[in-house]
Amino acid sequence: MTSWTSPPSSSAERGAPAPPGPGPAGAPTRPAPAGPGLVWRPAPPGPPVAAGAPPAARPAPPGPPVAAARPSTAAGSGAGPAGPDAGLGWPPVLVAEDLLGQGVVAAFSSRAGGLGRPPYQSLNLGLRVGDEVRTALANRRRLANVLGLAGLPWATVRQVHSATAVTAARDQLGHGPPEAKPALAEADALVTAEAGLVLVVLTADCVPVLLVDPAGRVTAAVHAGWRGLAAGVVEAAAAGFAGAGGDPAGACAVALIGPAIGPCCYEVGPEVRDAVAARYPVAAATTRAGRPSLDLAAAVAEALRRSGFERVQTAGECTLDHPDRFFSYRREGTTGRQAGLVALTPAGTP
Numbered sequence: 001m002t003s004w005t006s007p008p009s010s011s012a013e014r015g016a017p018a019p020p021g022p023g024p025a026g027a028p029t030r031p032a033p034a035g036p037g038l039v040w041r042p043a044p045p046g047p048p049v050a051a052g053a054p055p056a057a058r059p060a061p062p063g064p065p066v067a068a069a070r071p072s073t074a075a076g077s078g079a080g081p082a083g084p085d086a087g088l089g090w091p092p093v094l095v096a097e098d099l100l101g102q103g104v105v106a107a108f109s110s111r112a113g114g115l116g117r118p119p120y121q122s123l124n125l126g127l128r129v130g131d132e133v134r135t136a137l138a139n140r141r142r143l144a145n146v147l148g149l150a151g152l153p154w155a156t157v158r159q160v161h162s163a164t165a166v167t168a169a170r171d172q173l174g175h176g177p178p179e180a181k182p183a184l185a186e187a188d189a190l191v192t193a194e195a196g197l198v199l200v201v202l203t204a205d206c207v208p209v210l211l212v213d214p215a216g217r218v219t220a221a222v223h224a225g226w227r228g229l230a231a232g233v234v235e236a237a238a239a240g241f242a243g244a245g246g247d248p249a250g251a252c253a254v255a256l257i258g259p260a261i262g263p264c265c266y267e268v269g270p271e272v273r274d275a276v277a278a279r280y281p282v283a284a285a286t287t288r289a290g291r292p293s294l295d296l297a298a299a300v301a302e303a304l305r306r307s308g309f310e311r312v313q314t315a316g317e318c319t320l321d322h323p324d325r326f327f328s329y330r331r332e333g334t335t336g337r338q339a340g341l342v343a344l345t346p347a348g349t350p
């Protein structure tokens, strides 16, 4: 297995031109809101939100919202509205709709539409958070079904807030059902050029990041919290992505920044803020209440730009602010995990 790491002071950054974007000190640039490609399907979970939020998507189609929108690769088995959990509806997903036609499924899950009971209600996907494993695996199958990825193996890592990225290959995944393969390694990013493999990172406030080069047929998934960011996990993932043949500046290449705790809520001590801001000054922020905070998504966006990504789409939703929509470790402590998932579909570009 190939792995990449990025030391705290990455040589890749020395001598690099000044990154675009960040405003003057004290006026951190907020990430751009969700672009047209990253949309909730079939509709945003939770109660209606205030004006200024993204408009509600169109009503749910009769079938799975994503699988129905692309050439089907689904085996069609397992949990779903026709099964024992009939009546739950399909789990809503925040999906990069414009990638579906390019043979790539890239999406972020919410906490809605699953089977779990408090404090894991309802679509917990984590197997090590205290929830019943059987329930979490059923939730994984529900999510795979809705994304048209039923039956494809999940590649995960034991996330340890490192700056280590590893390659994932089907023949390394070991035994077990597709959604219950053993973790590949201790790492915080996965890279693959293989179709038919679902790269998954699990979060509950940290930033899930997905890298996609549809033309080069390379994907990556990254788990980025403050420790990983300070250590360079995004750059390590980008190095692995490029090493596998991905072109971050390719015409269709895109990086997706999923839902995470926002600068509005992520109050931190000065040592934590300094550790990240030393690398990404744009990350220094203040909460709504005026306390020192971190803008993790802005730090990720800056790391991506430094790594050559020209298209970066940000969900722009704060996990702590949306208890009906997302798990938040900071808000709840004992809670579930949502996911960022990306897969090159076996059929390829239609």
Ligand SMILES: [Zn+2]
Pocket: 261, 262, 263, 264, 265, 266, 318, 319, 320, 321
């Ligand atoms: Zn917030």
